Amino acid sequence: MRFLLIIVCLLVAAPSMAHQLKSSVTTVLFNKRTHNVELMHRFYLHDTEHAVGTLFEGKIDIISNKADQQRFAKYVESHVALQTLSGEPLPLSFVGAQVDGKFFWVYQEAPIPENIEGIKMSNGALRDLWPSQVNMVNVEGKGKIKTLNFAQDDTWLEARFEQN
Numbered sequence: 001m002r003f004l005l006i007i008v009c010l011l012v013a014a015p016s017m018a019h020q021l022k023s024s025v026t027t028v029l030f031n032k033r034t035h036n037v038e039l040m041h042r043f044y045l046h047d048t049e050h051a052v053g054t055l056f057e058g059k060i061d062i063i064s065n066k067a068d069q070q071r072f073a074k075y076v077e078s079h080v081a082l083q084t085l086s087g088e089p090l091p092l093s094f095v096g097a098q099v100d101g102k103f104f105w106v107y108q109e110a111p112i113p114e115n116i117e118g119i120k121m122s123n124g125a126l127r128d129l130w131p132s133q134v135n136m137v138n139v140e141g142k143g144k145i146k147t148l149n150f151a152q153d154d155t156w157l158e159a160r161f162e163q164n
Contacts, residue, residue, distance in 0.1 A: 030141030118160035
């Protein structure tokens with residue numbers, strides 16, 4: 001009987017245990033076909049909903065309101081930057097944003113500079129809200145995949161490419 005009571009208590013408490021994961025994954029793809037650096041930021045929808053509730057005033061509907069999706073995408077854009085290793089900015093253009101299942105995606109791109117040997121990146125999305133937020137970035141399309149992990153006080157990290 002006690003076992004059954006424990007199970008019932010856990011089932012009742014389960015919805016309140018839902019919590020933010022405080023992590024995101026970004027892919028930075030050097031696409032040889034399009035000659036663009038393509039950024040694909042993936043956030044958990046649950047985290048995104050909490051974030052927009054803190055960032056923006058009023059009733060927010062990130063799931064079905066395109067204007068609210070655009071507002072969050074602009075927030076992400078303002079917290080992500082790319083540079084060459086020498087510090088030359090790579091201006092990112094907004095491509096789009098979408099809800100896909102349990103994720104919210106934001107897409108950006110920039111032309112690939114000639115003879116690029118690596119990148120410096122800043123990814124502070126949601127880290128101003130939650131210091132424990134970790135933003136993992138996978139850099140692909142220039143040799144072996146490089147992974148950057150933005151956590152704690154990280155502001156700029158770099159990935160260097162192998163020379164052919």
